[in-house]
Amino acid sequence: MSRYTGSKCRLCRRQGMKLFLKGERCYTDKCAFEKRPFPPGVHKGARRRLSGYGVQLREKQKVRFIYGISETQFKGYFARASKMPGVTGENLLSLLERRLDNVVFRMGLASSRSEARQMVLHGHFLVNGRKVNIPSYLVEKGDVVEVSPRGRNNERIKSALDREMGITPPQWMDVDMANLKATILREPNREDIEYPVQEQLIVEFYSK
Known part of the structure; x- marks a missing residue:
C-alpha cells in the first residue's frame, strides 16, 4: 500500500484524536477536528464497535499515519524491531523516532x-x-x-x-x-513518546 494522499483531517477524525498532520492549521481554530470531532461519513457522531482485530488495526494505522510512512516501510521497521534485544513495541517506536x-x-x-x-x-x-x-x-x-x-x-x-x-x-x-x-x-525510549499509543496492540496485530 502506498502512502496515504487523501484528506489528512479525515484521519484525525477517524482516529478520534489529533494527529497533527496539517502543521500550523492544527494549532488554530480552523482545525477540522476541533470543528467536527466525530468520524467522517454520513452517520454523524456514530462510532461502530470494533472487533479485537479492528482495534489492533486501528492502532497500527494510527502510528503509521502519525509518522507518515507506507505500509511496506512500517512492516520493515517492525521486522527490524522484532530482531532487536528488548521489547519489540518499544523498539519499533524508537526506530520511528530516529527517522x-x-x-x-x-x-x-x-x-x-x-x-x-x-x-x-x-x-x-x-x-x-x-x-x-x-x-x-x-x-x-x-x-x-x-x-x-x-x-x-x-x-x-x-x-x-x-x-x-x-x-x-x-x-x-x-x-x-x-x-x-x-x-x-x-536513543529515544518509551518515556520520550507522549502520543497515546498502545504499541502492544501493534505487536499482537503482526503476531497473528
Whole structure:
C-alpha cells in the first residue's frame, strides 16, 4: 500500500484524536477536528464497535499515519524491531523516532512531519557535516543534525524561530536553535513518546 494522499483531517477524525498532520492549521481554530470531532461519513457522531482485530488495526494505522510512512516501510521497521534485544513495541517506536524527518520536526524547524520530509528531500539538512536527503535516515547517538548553508535561506526555516506551535524538543536530543542544530544525546525510549499509543496492540496485530 502506498502512502496515504487523501484528506489528512479525515484521519484525525477517524482516529478520534489529533494527529497533527496539517502543521500550523492544527494549532488554530480552523482545525477540522476541533470543528467536527466525530468520524467522517454520513452517520454523524456514530462510532461502530470494533472487533479485537479492528482495534489492533486501528492502532497500527494510527502510528503509521502519525509518522507518515507506507505500509511496506512500517512492516520493515517492525521486522527490524522484532530482531532487536528488548521489547519489540518499544523498539519499533524508537526506530520511528530516529527517522531524520521526525528529528527535524522534533527540533521545531517544521510544523509537521510532512513538511520536515520535504525539507530533507530538498537537501536542507546535514548530518555530521554531510548532506542527507533521505527522510528515513536513522540518526545515532552522537550525531549532529544541522541546517545546511543553503537551507538557512529557506523561508520556512528562517521563520521557525518566530513560530509558536508548542513543539517541545524531547530529552534525547540537545537543540541549539540559535545555530539551527541538534545533537543526539541517546536513543529515544518509551518515556520520550507522549502520543497515546498502545504499541502492544501493534505487536499482537503482526503476531497473528
